[in-house]
Amino acid sequence: MTPWQFRGVPRPQTRVRRGNPGNDDLASNVPPAWRQDEQRRPAMELFLMVLVVSMAALGLTVVAFAIANTPASGSESEAAEQRPVQAASAPRFFADDPMTASVVTARRPALTAEALRLHIERHIRLEQAAAENFLARPTSQSLHSRTTSVLVN
Amino acid sequence: MATVMTARQAELVTDLAPADADGVLALGVRRTLTPGGVLFSLGDAADHMYLITRGRIALTLPMQVLGHSEDVLVEERLPGETIGWSALIPPHRFTLKAAAPLETEVLAFPRAALLSHFATRPAVGYQVVLNVAAVMGHRLQVLQAMWLRQVQHMVELRSV
Secondary structure, eight states, X not given: OOHHHHHTOOOOSOOOOTTOGGGHXXXXXXXXXXXXXXXXXXXXXXXXXHHHHHHHHHHHHHHHHHHHHHHHHHHHHXXXXXXXXXXXXXXXXXXXXXXXXXXXXXXXXXXXXXXXXXXXXXHHHHHHHHHHHHHHSOOHHHHTOOOOOTTTO | OOSBOOGGGSGGGTTOOHHHHHHXXXXXXXXXXXXXXXXXXXXXBOOEEEEEEESOXXXXXXXXXXXXXXXXXXXXXXXXXXXXXXXXXXXXXXXXXXXXXXXXXXXXXXXXXXXXXXXHOHHXXXXXXXXXXXXXXHHHHHHHHHHHHHHHHHHHHHHO
């Protein structure tokens, strides 16, 4: 697009070449306003070309950035939303068996309680031994001697 | 202490003449417990005192562990040791549960038979009660020391 097309002004048929002696007569027939436009035209064309190319590049960059970001975040969030559903709905054969599930849930706390009970019993034995030691040699130090019991350390 | 003993070595008849010890031991009724067998439970009426002659007795107390009631081992008693002195001391209720972790044999002494025997032989009764008091006193002292240690732990935890 030329500046003339851009402005909607019909382009003059006569072109004035500087330094061309054959054109001097023609140049003398051109109105002074036209003559000034003719002198500014190359700079204006260059400026508009740079402006249009810059705007186009900026537009392309914005569009490319939007395309690069929007679908990626969307698919990520969708995947994150679907993941638990898939995990929950995935078949877990024996674990899904209500009989097995009840045994597992019943056994898990029992094992933990068993382990804790063993800790308590070990603690009692250690404390009993410390108490017996105190009775054999009753001193303040032997009464409050340190224990290795995990329940108090 | 061995898992088997002669009854005369038992702490219940310590410092008794052999004839007097035999007289007391003759009151006992032999009882065999299979592994896991319960001799008495917490809160049961204490009508008998027991002398372990073979095996082992686990004394447990119920504790709430992670929402479950668990029998926690408090003490283990071996042959020659006496359990169930609550039979002689009011209010005659057991304060522990006694069970046999392995096959165990005990002599069970009915309270009525013991008291009747002691009534006719006060010196024997005095010595037996002294022996039982020694068992009780030792346990009291151990528990007192354990309790004090526990309080000390609590104080240390609070002062951190």
